[in-house]
Amino acid sequence: MAFVFLWWMMSLMVHSVDIPPPAAAINTPEQQTAARHAAAEKLAAQARAETQRKAEGFAWRLCSSAIRTAAKYPSSVDVSVLSSPGTQSMAGGGYIVRLAFEAKNGFGNLIPQMARCEVKGGKLTHFSVNNR
Known part of the structure; x- marks a missing residue:
């Protein structure tokens, strides 16, 4: 009885697999060239996005590092990714990163602050901190 049940389950699994229809045949050399060109463009776009x-991740890490370096008590710095406005691309290349964070002041109170970093060419070109 168990064998019949297993056979029935296996037959359901085999019939429920979706097999995509065959792709349209590429007959002419022009179609083959166009297909190769489209595939190359897709790979190039994926590489640019990656x-x-x-680069954006590097800019965030660089800004976070600058925040910790500038803080009076670096171990008290808590960068809030969800409250941060994010990253903006600059016209000449590079990024403007705005990070929200909290850090202790000289009295030990947590102060909410916002950092603004400009990263260009892999270097921090501007860094400022303001209270939120």
């Missing part, structure tokens, strides 16, 4: 994502 490079931009990595």
Whole structure:
């Protein structure tokens, strides 16, 4: 009885697999060239997006590091990713990063603050901190 049940379950699994329809045949050399060109463009776009994502992440880490370096008590710094306005691309290349954070002042009170960093060419070109 168990064998029949297993066979029935396996037959359901085999029939429920969606097999995509075959792609349209590419017959002419022009169609083949166009398909290769489209695939190359897609890969290039993915590579550009990945490079931009990595550069933005580097800018965030650089700004976070600058915040900790400038803080009176670096271990008290708590960067809030969800409250931060984010990253903006600059016209000449580079990024403007705004990070919201809290850090202790000289009296030990947590003060909410906002940092603004400009990162260009892999270097921090501007850094400022204001109270929120």
